[in-house]
Amino acid sequence: MNTREGRVGVKGVGVDVVDLGAFAASIAEPGTRFANVFSATERRQARDAAERRGARGDDAQHLGARWAAKEAFIKAWSEALYGQSPPIAPEDVRWPEISVVSDAWGRPAIRLGGRIAEAVRASLGEVQINLSLSHEGDTATAFCVLS
Structure with missing residues (x-):
């Protein structure tokens, strides 16, 4: 049996881990590739x-977890489309359209906007995005499930 056919409710799963020391060094560099990946929120x-x-001024831990979440989401979406061509080329991803937000109690969620939201709807229909973030020591981890 193909394991994809046996799934009920789960469309895709993704996980990502970020080395926070390396990430902090990267976001501190002038012209970093991370300069435009986060929304103002x-x-x-x-x-x-x-x-x-x-830790005023030391937001690398929290931005690192958000970067891991964006990557975990992309992996979950990609996994959900296994065997199909990607609806968006990797170089065309507008990272701020994948926004990691927290509610009043600090629980994270992913909000999609723009072309990413349209492409996800077109490729998967309506999806629930479930997200868990963790950071411990020098590592941030994100786990994303699309259902």
Whole structure:
């Protein structure tokens, strides 16, 4: 039996791990590839989370977890389309359209916008995006399930 045919409810799963030391060094570099991957809301929420834990100006841990979430989402979407051509070329992904937001209690969620939202709907229909983030020591991890 093909394991994909046996799934009920789950369309795709993705996980990503980020080395926070390397990530912090990357986002500090002028002209970094991470300069335009986060929305204003993501940057504000990461800054606020860092301030709450007494690390003002050190939002790399929270941005690193958000980057892991974006990557985990892309992997889950890709996995859901196994055997099909990707609806968007990797170089055409507009990263801020995959926005990781937190509710008043700090629980994360992914909000899609723009072309990414349209492409996901066109390729998978309506999906529920389930997300879990964790950071410990020098590592951030994200786990994403599309159902």
